[in-house]
Amino acid sequence: MRRGDRLLVIVLVVAIAASWIIARLPARGESLLAEIKVDGKVVQTIDLAKLTEPLEFTVYSGSSNQQTNVIRAETGRIRVVAANCREQLDVRQGWITRPGQSIICLPHRLVVTIRGESGVDGIIR
């Protein structure tokens, strides 16, 4: 290892630790609003912070409502548990927990986003 290499390792370790800590900071907002949109229109809004027991429901979309996404919301988190889209990217993404995160199911034009009053997202906006 040359001198520059050691420098880079140190910088990288610090950067990884710092960004990891920032990413793990819990959202401090009073509310954690999950918004479910189909085709850009909000079809449902859930306050994840105030949710006391799990909520599971199916969102139908498409011209004859043949497209389905099963969504599960729990206290502080939400995910897509099943869908009849081809790639299943939304299902594989798993839970989202923080403001600004979103799950997108492109074939069904479905977007699940978490909005919050504070946290990184609130500061940046």
Next chain:
Amino acid sequence: MAAPANGSARPVSPARRLVTMAIFVALALALSVVENLFPLAAFLPGIAPGVKLGLANIVTLTALFLLSIPEVLGVIIIRVALSAALAGGLSYFLFSIAGALLAFAAMAPLVYRAGRFVSLASVSVVGALAHNLGQLLVAALLTRTLAIVYYLPVLLISAAATGVLVGLTTAFVLRALAKSGLIAHTPRLVAFIPLRDGR
């Protein structure tokens, strides 16, 4: 084809440069096909969507030692345009070109100036970091959100890992090329790949 002697500065005819560029473009395209055969992200579902090996960076990094700056830029732009035409579309092009050009911009000064200070693996890691940052910036612009900072730790770690791999591979390639006498032992090459005389 006469192999250039050790230390000769500009041994290469325009035709040979053009052919070298074409080979690099073809190599980069082939590498991206190989890369798609082993989708790294599939092994890390949920944790690291979009993480790639970045094999095309081997080509950019090697080209930086064999070609001039404008020629390397040409290779990058043609390669990205071709793979966008073959595989993706406009957004694919935007993502790739942002990443590729930033990686180039980060690595070129290091290749030319930092030879004895850093090793090739570090140059490649810096390139991978710049590549990921470029893509993150395009993603931020397209989605108009800065929340993707949450994805930063994953990208930093993967850039470090894949960057070292790519850097070591490039060092291997350059050493083999230099020993075979096919390429000139320019100062910037010798600074990264120590070569004993007569080998």
